[in-house]
Structures are given as C-alpha cells and as structure tokens.
Amino acid sequence: MGVQSSSNRDNLNIGEEVNFDHFQILRAIGKGSFGKVCIVQKKDTKQMYAMKYMSKSQCIERDAMKNVLKEMEILTTLEHPFLVNLWFCFQDEEDLFMVSDLLLGGDLRYHITQDVKFTEETIHLYAFELGLALDYLKT
Structure with a gap:
C-alpha cells in the first residue's frame, strides 16, 4: 500500500533550487479544492513523485493561504517511512507546488473507502504502523 515511497532523502541535494522545469508531468491522478495532483518525474534523477499544485x-479567495503555508512548514520538518514525506516546495506567479512521495498503491483511506476486507494480520500491521507514525509526530 503506501509503504513503498518513491524516494530517499539521502539522494537529495539539500539546498538545491527546484522549480517546475525540473519535472516532467506524466499524468494527473487527482483533483482537490485548490488544484490538482500529478505523477511527475524529476528530470535529472528520474525519480517519481506526486506533485500537488494549488492556485x-x-x-486567497477562500482564505486558506495561512493553512496551506502552515501545512508546508510542518511537512518540511517531517521524515518517516509511514508518513507521506514532502521533498520540494516552490511557487510561480500563479501556483504553489508541493512535491511528495508517490504512493502507487494508494493510501489507507483509499482502500477503506473501496470496502476492502482486511485480514486480522493486515489490521495489526496497519495499527502498528499508525502507532509508530503518531509516536513520531508527537515527539
């Protein structure tokens, strides 16, 4: 499911200036209130990510800028195998961009809404992973 992340922070060039031109858009995978999510590939590393871009x-119209910026601020400080990690943030004149792990199998919420029947072993695994992620977040 979401455990296979698309990247490893060790491969990043910290301090690297990144913009939209560093990525090739492969296809759209979702749409939200403020924008879209696409599968992208970073041109120099060929690494795959999810890119969320918001108008x-x-x-501003929906008075959400403060929340969006707070989300970016929080996510840039996190790195954990059971959380979606944010790798790059940037902007242009029209949009804000957040580039994060690509979860090819979907997240837990997706599978729950698909009415998937989980085995007891799988439920224990997800509960354990969720506990580890929550423990990381509280520290």
Missing part, C-alpha cells in the same frame, strides 16, 4: 488566487 494562489483560489487559496
């Missing part, structure tokens, strides 16, 4: 004007 600045819509964020």
